[in-house]
Amino acid sequence: MYIVVTGAAGFIGSSLIRALNARGETRIVAVDSLSRADNFRNLVDCDIADYFDKDEFLPRLADGDFDDDISAMLHQGACSDTMETDGRFMLANNYRYSATLLQHCQDNDVPFLYASSASVYGASTVFREERACESPLNVYGYSKWLFDQYVRRLLPDRTSQIAGFRYFNVYGPREGYKGRMASVVWHFFHQYRAAGKVQLFEGSGGYDAGEQRRDFVSIDDVVQVNLDFLDHSERSGIFNLGSGNAATFNAVATATIN
Template sequence: MIIVTGGAGFIGSNIVKELNRQGRSDILIVDDLNNRKEQSQSYRNLRGLQFIDYMHKDDFLTAIQNKEFDGVDVDVVFHEGACSDTMEYDVNYMMKANYEYSKAVLHFCMEHRIPFLYASSASTYGAGENGFREGDECEDALNPYAYSKLLFDRYVRQVMSDTQSQIVGLKYFNVYGPQEHHKGNMASIFYQLYHQVKKDGVCRLFEGWGKFSDGTDVPNGGQKRDFIYVKDVVKVNLWFWQHKGPSGIYNCGTGKAHTYNEVADSVIKALGKGKIEYRDFPEVLKGKYQNYTESDTTKLLEAGYDQGFYDMYEAVKEYCDFLDAGGYFKYGK
């Protein structure tokens, strides 16, 4: 059996779908379908998936703490479940959901020597002033979400040498693609711009605010991010598990940053219409926003990953076509 926490979410449901394509349906999905921050719509992501059972995240936590999974043959745990709202400022809630819960699942896997692959985040690099290389010298946190992820990474580094089973953390950069509807305002810029163009033909981007690390001003729409297609994220996860990749914490990005202007251009080209307009940079985000991210892929490639990454324009065209076709996976297809 395979366990996917957050299996009704964005990345988790894509992992399940690819496992289905590879012939695996003996999957336990763990999630909370009534998540207070995700509009209670994530159940829709399950309709196109094949899996053996579902458990609420609290019931799963109780079950592993009560040893109810002792003797169950678990091949791997993909731990994708988390509160991913970067605007959530209830630190106690964030720490319980993202840090304490993750520790419990980690120790369950360590005890039973089950491969444990989990979602970290590029938000653990703060403003990116020190670069994007895995390690304490580059890491920081600008909000409670980022701190909860950073603290768990640091915890994993402390305990990793105490286990013989595989532990892999993946620092996801800016992920986009199918099955992100339920994320609402936290959905990718590609999803937001697709709907803006469909509605009134306009891609609305932030004006520039702040400076890049070299001291130059950020131009309108010139914020740069390492955008990675969700199918590439799935490939990296499955590669580490199926190839028994070395334990560690790795960046999961393409290694190439694109501006938001390029993002808008890719959506406009995919849809065959649209224009760009700029709006004021929100006061609430000033000092808490990453103007530039670009994954350092050195460690990932040294681990042996050789599957490459989608071209952004090709991925966006595929994603827009998917949204045009209904926007959800279809059962058995």
């Protein structure tokens, strides 16, 4: 039996594979798109059984190549660029692809853990897993929100575990490939190492410079929650995954320097 990890070459996907390896698990099928060749770097220190391009994987599933061979699916793959303006591309990647994977898992009694996003809340100041609190501001957030709605419709009659995690601002090693989409923690760290100082955002929305607040959560905590749910297939639902506390950019910059 194999564990499938999509988005395997990404920040969270590769971190999950490393954690599974630490448990002695190497029967892992990695799924991703290496359209940028240097994205392979996060997989170099990972032990996997096989690799498939994301566009190759769905036909293989449909053809029955993995029937009865998948013990769990950790779906971390998505286009996570909040500046992406091609809505058709975003929905095909983040909504339709995810729905197809989930349907396969439901048809074959396979636990399905997936990455949602706190972006579904938009400008809301209340981060509660309820429809009334959700109002995404961009097509990325909408694609994640739309899939969450699909999941909500399936949850009452699910045949196996479905667990979605609304990641807040995840930071840690292995995110450098994301460039401008990497966390401010990553940017602050590398700015300080290169120039001995960090650049803060100007004040906006009633906040002074650097006083904007975000919930930052360590990649180690994100991985641990995923593994805990993997170990407890009776747990299903959509859950916030953050620290529970908002920190200012000034505080993050100070912590980085110190």
